Amino acid sequence: xxxxxxxxxxQFVALxxxxxxxxxxxxxxxxxxxxxxxxxxxxxxxxxxxxxxQAACYLHDLVNLPKNDPxxxxxxxxxxxxxxxxxxxxxxxxxxxxxxxHAIEAHSFSAxxxxxxxxxxxxxxxDRLDALGAVGLARLFYTAGRMGSRLAHPxxxxxxxxxxxxxxxxxxxIACKLETLPASMQTVAGRRLGxxxxxxxxxxxxxxxxxxxxAAGSHSIDRFYIA
Numbered sequence: 551x552x553x554x555x556x557x558x559x560x561q562f563v564a565l566x567x568x569x570x571x572x573x574x575x576x577x578x579x580x581x582x583x584x585x586x587x588x589x590x591x592x593x594x595x596x597x598x599x600x601x602x603x604q605a606a607c608y609l610h611d612l613v614n615l616p617k618n619d620p621x622x623x624x625x626x627x628x629x630x631x632x633x634x635x636x637x638x639x640x641x642x643x644x645x646x647x648x649x650x651x652h653a654i655e656a657h658s659f660s661a662x663x664x665x666x667x668x669x670x671x672x673x674x675x676x677d678r679l680d681a682l683g684a685v686g687l688a689r690l691f692y693t694a695g696r697m698g699s700r701l702a703h704p705x706x707x708x709x710x711x712x713x714x715x716x717x718x719x720x721x722x723x724i725a726c727k728l729e730t731l732p733a734s735m736q737t738v739a740g741r742r743l744g745x746x747x748x749x750x751x752x753x754x755x756x757x758x759x760x761x762x763x764x765a766a767g768s769h770s771i772d773r774f775y776i777a
Contacts, residue, residue, distance in 0.1 A: 555604055558642075559585075562608035565636055569612050573696075575689040576611045580680060584610075587743075588676040594739050595668050602646050602669040606653035607676060609633040617660075618697055618717065626658035659727075665736055675740030678731045682747035686728065687754060694720035707762045724755050 566581055585607040592598055613628040615621055630651040637647060653673040656665040665671045680686060691701075702721040706712050709722060716723035728751055732744030 555600060558601060559604060559608070561640055562605060565640075566608050566612065569632075570614075573614055575693050576614050580689075581608050581611065583680050583685065584673075584676045587679050588672050590743075591672045591675055591737050591739050594737065595672065598668045598672055599646065599649060601643070602649040602653060603672050605633070605637065605642070605646075605650045606657065606669065606673045609636075609650070610654045610657045610673065610677065612636075616697070617693065623658070623660045623662070626655050626661045626663070630654040671736030672740075675735050675737050675744075678735065679740060679743055679747065682728060682731060682744060683750055686747065687751060690723055690728070691720055694723070702758070702762055707759045721755065721758060724751050 563578065563581075567578055570577060585604060588603050588607050589600075592600055592603060610626065610629060610633075612632045613625045615625040619625075633654055634647050634651050637650065638644075642650075649667060649669055652667060653665070653670040655661065656663045656670040657674045657677045659678070665674050681689065694701075697717070699716075699718060699720045701719070703709065703712065703719050707719075707721055709725065714722040714726050716726040729748055732741055732748050735741040735744050
């Protein structure tokens, strides 16, 4: 069907809403943010097919396995297959299905599938950008809570005397993974936005460690009790 993007978007939102689970880090608002960011990246790449990008942005998490699930790396392939079945039923342009499927498959960090098209590169960057910055930080701690992780190592939050372990300690995820994302961005605009957002995370981590270790505000607390 030859529909405008806005009309297709309504159908994608309805499909994602029907099939989505109760994961607040991958809910419909996440999908809206990914599409919003993708539109910014599309501005620099007029050669990209916006409909393929939009479809993949809204349908990339149709299958969303927990991060500690042993089959996590297969989730994006399962999501691509499910998306294509539904898109065919929606009479989505047949010549764009392969592009949507590849963009969905390649968005996943754990799948390790390299994006080969500009559409897949834009979707991957847009999804990874949502893991950075303030919203990314909130998603990090939300997900860590669901997995039963602790906030930080009780005696070495910075990780200066131990190996980092983001399965056990939420704060470690910033250094273990999130700080590496800007270098993996596929577009120039994605790298720029990634660098900006990851600096915010570094600043937060430094403040968190200072408070966690009692370095921030300790003297003012002493003065309060002395008075």
